[in-house]
Amino acid sequence: MKEVRLKSLLDNDFYKFTMQNAVIKLFPNEKVKYQFINRGNHHFPDDFGAELRNVIDAMAELKLTKAEKEFFRRSCPYIDLPYLDFLAGYHYDPSEVEIVQTVNNLEVTVEGEWYRTILWEVPILALISELHYEMNQMQRNPNDFVIETTLNKAEQLNKLGVTFAEFGTRRRHSYKVQDLVVDALIQNKSSKFIGSSNVHFAMKYGVKPIGTHAHEWFMFHAAEYGFKMANALSLEHWVDVYRGDLGVALSDTYTTDVFFQQFDKKFAKLFDGVRHDSGDPIEFANKTIAHYQINGINPLFKYIIFSDGLNLEKVEEITKACEGRIGISFGIGTNLTNDVGLKPMNIVMKLIAAQSINGDWIPTVKLSDERGKYTGDPKMIELAKQFLRIED
Numbered sequence: 559m560k561e562v563r564l565k566s567l568l569d570n571d572f573y574k575f576t577m578q579n580a581v582i583k584l585f586p587n588e589k590v591k592y593q594f595i596n597r598g599n600h601h602f603p604d605d606f607g608a609e610l611r612n613v614i615d616a617m618a619e620l621k622l623t624k625a626e627k628e629f630f631r632r633s634c635p636y637i638d639l640p641y642l643d644f645l646a647g648y649h650y651d652p653s654e655v656e657i658v659q660t661v662n663n664l665e666v667t668v669e670g671e672w673y674r675t676i677l678w679e680v681p682i683l684a685l686i687s688e689l690h691y692e693m694n695q696m697q698r699n700p701n702d703f704v705i706e707t708t709l710n711k712a713e714q715l716n717k718l719g720v721t722f723a724e725f726g727t728r729r730r731h732s733y734k735v736q737d738l739v740v741d742a743l744i745q746n747k748s749s750k751f752i753g754s755s756n757v758h759f760a761m762k763y764g765v766k767p768i769g770t771h772a773h774e775w776f777m778f779h780a781a782e783y784g785f786k787m788a789n790a791l792s793l794e795h796w797v798d799v800y801r802g803d804l805g806v807a808l809s810d811t812y813t814t815d816v817f818f819q820q821f822d823k824k825f826a827k828l829f830d831g832v833r834h835d836s837g838d839p840i841e842f843a844n845k846t847i848a849h850y851q852i853n854g855i856n857p858l859f860k861y862i863i864f865s866d867g868l869n870l871e872k873v874e875e876i877t878k879a880c881e882g883r884i885g886i887s888f889g890i891g892t893n894l895t896n897d898v899g900l901k902p903m904n905i906v907m908k909l910i911a912a913q914s915i916n917g918d919w920i921p922t923v924k925l926s927d928e929r930g931k932y933t934g935d936p937k938m939i940e941l942a943k944q945f946l947r948i949e950d
Contacts, residue, residue, distance in 0.1 A: 726895030837927025
């Protein structure tokens with residue numbers, strides 16, 4: 559019997575839905591491939607692949623409920639009703655997911671139309687993480703520990719006076735832990751907790767779903783239009799769809815320096831702020847502030863969302879460095895949803911190719927501000943660096 563692990567079709571990051579809406583409008587015929595990357599070289603038991611297959615097959619049963627559709631409609635007025643009608647008829651197709659377990663590794667790939675396959679990444683990672691701890695007998699009874707730890711973090715964040723959101727779906731210890739975390743954050747009435755990237759939990763706890771777009775948006779544009787046009791066309795297309803809403807631009811798909819070359823005065827004024835996801839956060843803040851100033855924009859009218867491997871120490875350091883200089887907010891992920899006394903997993907799933915008009919598969923790459931986070935075909939990475947004049 560197939561085990562339904564996910565509680566809702568909305569148990570996913572918000573930016574997957576916002577991107578899906580944009581893909582349906584602009585790229586309804588394009589096909590893509592995604593690949594699971596076991597960065598941490600984690601061990602998977604012999605029957606892990608079969609169990610993962612079982613829970614992924616069960617996802618075909620998930621459907622958007624009327625209440626969930628109404629929550630989307632009320633919370634996200636910038637998303638058109640035709641998209642919500644589409645989502646109401648959407649179901650996961652497990653045949654798009656291939657799982658192969660070898661002696662030393664777990665291979666998971668997703669292939670199909672982009673507008674359909676875009677929702678797979680986050681739940682697959684969340685399921686791999688949860689099954690990893692469970693099948694390696696690393697489960698715990700975390701209730702009191704998680705609640706106390708989360709409340710302490712919320713109190714410390716409150717003392718810093720910063721707004722923050724929960725971004726921890728993809729590498730959560732389990733659904734139960736993430737549920738406990740968001741519940742605890744709601745309980746702390748004094749904290750400036752503003753929402754969750756997980757739409758299901760945002761609905762369950764009556765908070766705002768948080769997110770805009772991810773690296774794959776820029777990676778696809780590079781495959782479709784070329785590396786030099788990727789940033790500018792990604793931003794232009796985003797503005798075409800959302801007309802000023804969802805105005806936080808992700809900056810590091812092809813390094814921050816390259817991004818700011820194309821994030822000109824037009825985009826700097828149109829977008830409310832930028833998101834930091836790799837590299838030194840203080841250096842990034844200084845570059846961002848300088849970029850706004852060069853373009854005659856007061857940085858205090860803009861903001862940065864920091865979302866790269868955050869803990870309380872990093873948040874405090876960033877807050878002190880940015881105080882009185884630019885608006886800031888934080889998206890905290892694994893440090894909230896996988897802080898149960900065990901080592902968090904280091905896993906990702908990335909867009910690896912997009913199909914061209916003539917049927918050829920074009921490899922996609924992400925360069926980031928950290929070489930260790932480069933992903934993609936090595937030859938294509940070198941080509942991107944040459945085109946964009948990026949030196950290590």
